[in-house]
Amino acid sequence: MEYILIIISAIFVNNIxxxxxxxxxxxxxxxxxxxxxxxxxxxxCFVITLATLVTYLFQYYVLVPLEIEYMQTIAFILIIAALxxxxxxxxxxxxxxxxxxxxxxxxxITTNCAVLGVALxxxxxxxxxxxxxxxxxxxxxxxxxxxxTSLGFGLAMILFAGLREQxxxxxxxxxxxxxxxxxxxxxxxxxxxxxxxxxx
Amino acid sequence: MGKFQLITKGLVKENPTxxxxxxxxxxxxxxxxxINGMSMGLATxxxxxxxxxxxxxxxxxxxxxxxIPAYIVIIAAFVTILQLVMQxxxxxxxxxxxxxxPLIVVNCIVLGRxxxxxxxxxxxxxxxxxxxxxxxxxxxxxxxxxVREILGxxxxxxxxxxxxxxxxxxxxxxxxxxxxxxxxxLFKKVTAKKGE
Numbered sequence: 001m002e003y004i005l006i007i008i009s010a011i012f013v014n015n016i017x018x019x020x021x022x023x024x025x026x027x028x029x030x031x032x033x034x035x036x037x038x039x040x041x042x043x044x045c046f047v048i049t050l051a052t053l054v055t056y057l058f059q060y061y062v063l064v065p066l067e068i069e070y071m072q073t074i075a076f077i078l079i080i081a082a083l084x085x086x087x088x089x090x091x092x093x094x095x096x097x098x099x100x101x102x103x104x105x106x107x108x109i110t111t112n113c114a115v116l117g118v119a120l121x122x123x124x125x126x127x128x129x130x131x132x133x134x135x136x137x138x139x140x141x142x143x144x145x146x147x148x149t150s151l152g153f154g155l156a157m158i159l160f161a162g163l164r165e166q167x168x169x170x171x172x173x174x175x176x177x178x179x180x181x182x183x184x185x186x187x188x189x190x191x192x193x194x195x196x197x198x199x200x
Numbered sequence: 201m202g203k204f205q206l207i208t209k210g211l212v213k214e215n216p217t218x219x220x221x222x223x224x225x226x227x228x229x230x231x232x233x234x235i236n237g238m239s240m241g242l243a244t245x246x247x248x249x250x251x252x253x254x255x256x257x258x259x260x261x262x263x264x265x266x267x268i269p270a271y272i273v274i275i276a277a278f279v280t281i282l283q284l285v286m287q288x289x290x291x292x293x294x295x296x297x298x299x300x301x302p303l304i305v306v307n308c309i310v311l312g313r314x315x316x317x318x319x320x321x322x323x324x325x326x327x328x329x330x331x332x333x334x335x336x337x338x339x340x341x342x343x344x345x346x347v348r349e350i351l352g353x354x355x356x357x358x359x360x361x362x363x364x365x366x367x368x369x370x371x372x373x374x375x376x377x378x379x380x381x382x383x384x385x386l387f388k389k390v391t392a393k394k395g396e
Contacts (some may be wrong), residue, residue: 019373021229025308028224042332070284073302074276081269083232104376110272113306120299175388179221180381 003144005129005200006137010148012196016114017156018189023114027157028182030105032168037161041154043102045147047087047109048118050147054130056139057118076119081110114153118146129200160189203328210332216309216385223309226300227341228376234357237345238295240300241338245283245331247304251275252318252330259319271314276305309337337348347379 016022021040023044030036055076088106109115112148122142126134160192163185172181226244231237254274262270283301286294286362294301313333318326349355352370354362360368369375 021225021373022303024224024228025222028221070280073280073283073305074273077272077305078269079274081272111306111308111311116306116313117299119301120302124299137205175385176381180385180388183377183381183384187374187381188368190374190377194372 002129002132003141006127006141006145007151009129009150009200010145011152011195012153013198013200015152015156015193016118016149017153018186020117022152025179026105026108026112027160027186028179031157031161031164031182034158034161034165037157038154039101040105040108041150041157043105043109044112044114044149044153045150046102047080047084047106048115048150048153049143049147049159050087051083051115052119052122053139053143054083055079056122057124072120072123077110080115080119080130084110101145114149118149122146156193158190160186163189201383204324206289206325206328207332207335209239210329210336211339212336212391214333215336215340215387216333217337217344218384219391220309220312222312223307223337225303226307227344228380229347230297230300231341231345231376232371233343233349233353233355234346235345236293236296237341238338239290239326239342240297241334241341243282243286243297243301244304244307245311245334247275247278248310248334248337249327249330250278251315252326253323254278255318256321256323257324267319268311268315271311271319272305275310275314279305284354309333340377344376344379344383347383348375351379361393 010016014020017024017027025039026044030040046163058075058079059069059072063071063075088099091102091106122137122145126136127145128134164182167181167185176184202262210216214220217224217227223244226240230240239363251271251274255271258270258274259390262318279302281302283294286301302353313330317329321329346356348370350366352366352372354360354364354366370379
């Protein structure tokens with residue numbers, strides 16, 4: 001039951017883009033076309049889930065026993081950077097077609113705050129679902145949380161790209177061209193997602 | 201370019217928020233009030249100046265191929281220092297800004313200045329550049345925070361001037377996007393007029 005609540009909460013209620021503002025750079029940067037938005041979402045999904053798994057294990061089996069939790073930020077960003085590199089190399093070897101689809105987005109992901117944000121969130125924030133006591137997530141919950149969060153990222157990204165494709169066909173007042181109209185659109189999309197608040 | 205120009209160009213001409221549109225995540229997330237926006241701006245300023253100086257000083261010794269990971273480690277080190285200092289002296293602000301303090305590591309402004317300016321200029325120039333861009337960022341976040349605070353809760357820098365609530369949506373997520381959109385448009389209009 002709790003897993004279902006985690007998934008609904010991470011995708012709709014606390015959407016990482018529209019209510020927590022992490023990963024806004026790719027959200028505004030590569031959402032001009034539906035296909036690139038989908039590619040970026042796929043790559044982010046892959047990396048967030050993997051990175052959270054590895055950083056979670058690193059936190060509880062290396063940093064905590066050695067009592068060097070203050071090294072968290074440095075350690076996590078290095079792990080993410082190394083992981084992204086590794087994913088790139090492995091993907092190139094085993095699945096060239098997938099690499100072609102996701103390849104160009106992978107280097108951008110190291111500096112996507114959603115990845116570091118989720119990795120830090122699961123080891124520092126306490127969550128409460130369905131009236132349970134606030135608690136830190138365990139390994140299974142963390143991975144599910146990370147995966148669901150990245151699905152939420154993908155959902156917002158793809159909806160937004162669809163909207164922007166339509167806007168590109170319309171006449172926009174000159175000062176609003178480009179980013180400002182995108183931000184106004186994002187604002188309305190965020191309002192729509194506010195309708196989900198209180199669901200969990 | 202003189203030192204003074206290096207500092208002032210970050211305020212208007214190369215304002216990181218309104219012109220370059222960098223570092224959007226903290227811009228939107230932490231500007232629920234003017235004070236919060238300003239604290240986030242100053243925290244970024246601190247990291248920006250120090251990392252710019254350190255990167256400028258070490259750039260000749262870092263091999264070109266591993267320069268990006270090296271920059272990230274340098275930036276992460278300063279962010280960790282900032283985290284520890286803020287936890288010790290300003291625990292309230294640290295609590296409010298929360299995750300967005302460690303997330304300065306992945307703020308594109310900091311890495312962007314390292315790559316675009318600090319690695320090919322002197323230490324003093326890099327410090328001035330960091331100061332200018334940092335001040336521009338702080339200014340933008342304070343303005344955005346102030347607008348959202350006035351509209352959203354009817355107060356400015358914590359001083360309430362209307363009774364009751366404001367337009368609550370401006371403190372919430374949709375208001376952040378909306379306020380930033382209109383501020384960018386306003387900024388474009390004003391600076392375009394100046395250019396004519």
